Amino acid sequence: MTSRLEALCMEKGLKMTGQRRVISQVLSEADDHPDVEEVHRRAAQIDPRISIATVYRTMRLLEDAQVIERVDLGDGRARYEEATADHHHHLIDTRTGRIIEFASPELEAMKERIARELGYKIVGHRLEIYGVPLDEADDDARDEEKRP
Amino acid sequence: MTSRLEALCMEKGLKMTGQRRVISQVLSEADDHPDVEEVHRRAAQIDPRISIATVYRTMRLLEDAQVIERVDLGDGRARYEEATADHHHHLIDTRTGRIIEFASPELEAMKERIARELGYKIVGHRLEIYGVPLDEADDDARDEEKRP
DNA sequence: CTGGGATTGCGAACGGTTTTCAGTATGATG
């Protein structure tokens, strides 16, 4: 069974090696934002011979081919997600590390307008929001009060 | 002459050593977003004995004391700017690397609203826009056409 | 002035990533 990403790679004319097939499968099945080490861990479960260097190389290849997208969440390592047509951003739950994707056409428009007013045409951008769940935020408030 | 940041450091009760004085001066005079190496380069011009390790340590100290703010522009190294009361963001000119600061209350409000709708309270966030000057963007369009 | 804790410079260590190089697999070709 060829994975979704493997099919995409073949469309783009990439040479399909065993390792790339495995990594494509791993990425097709991922619904989170794994870093290279995590991708390697999952790939090694399918074929233990895959080296981390190859994972690094393949991630870059797939990124260049626009099959996946690099996400920099400021934690010092690159994370990845499948490339999508629509621009979206990330809200990171600072309590759990959970990542929530969201899109906002209004935000895009506003961003576009700001750039134009500054005399620029946008070629890329990124927005990340770090937050805590509203109900747990109450705990913070209580903690604050307790602090002498 | 004590620099603006040096005064701030003393207010915060930081022990003022010669190195910290020099680094404070450098940062007070900077109107850009230097990385550690650049700060070290400028500091060394005033006192060549300052080591890069001390610059790293001092930048972290000043960041913790909220005298300066770390800016992650995705180029793999930390950049810094003086801490300010108002939230602002950065537009990076991808042609020249020039960084333009901007603020937008509407954007802040929208961001706040998005987080609330997702059930989150914002504890931090960042927005970066990468762009090219509008007039030079025309060149890109022409380049596209020429490409066969 | 003096003492002792904080700070410094140096170099080694670190974590994520890239590269080098020799060996191996791929898929276009005959």
Add this chain to the structure above:
DNA sequence: CATCATACTGAAAACCGTTCGCAATCCCAG
């Protein structure tokens, strides 16, 4: 289906920004 140039791989070393350990030095309260 065998051949072969070429691209790919694994392992280890190199890299780059950053942090750490340690002995020497500095700052400043007493």
